[in-house]
Amino acid sequence: MPRCGVVSNMGAFISEVVSMPEPVRCDVCGKLFSSRHLSSHKRLAHARQKLGEATDDQNGMKTILALYKNLSAENKQRVLAQLAALEQAPS
Ligand SMILES: [Zn+2]
Numbered sequence: 001m002p003r004c005g006v007v008s009n010m011g012a013f014i015s016e017v018v019s020m021p022e023p024v025r026c027d028v029c030g031k032l033f034s035s036r037h038l039s040s041h042k043r044l045a046h047a048r049q050k051l052g053e054a055t056d057d058q059n060g061m062k063t064i065l066a067l068y069k070n071l072s073a074e075n076k077q078r079v080l081a082q083l084a085a086l087e088q089a090p091s
Helices: 003-019 034-045 055-070 074-089
Strands: 021-027 032-034
Touching: 021 034, 032 034
Parallel strands: none
Antiparallel strands: 021 032
């Protein structure tokens, strides 16, 4: 039965193509992953970096600015001096 042969060959061909690891570049970090792992990688590694969502950096800045606004003028000067010292400190 030639028809059955064609169908089973096609099935083998399709399963081969599907199981082939296809490298896909992560558009967030640029690393290569097989297509079946990319979605789980993104969920695990970039869960907090969804489009339009603030990053940890931005959230940290907002927190610092909010705290800074509540300081007295004297303490603002101290904070600025300490920040400047932090930036100048040798790493
Ligand atoms: Zn990534």
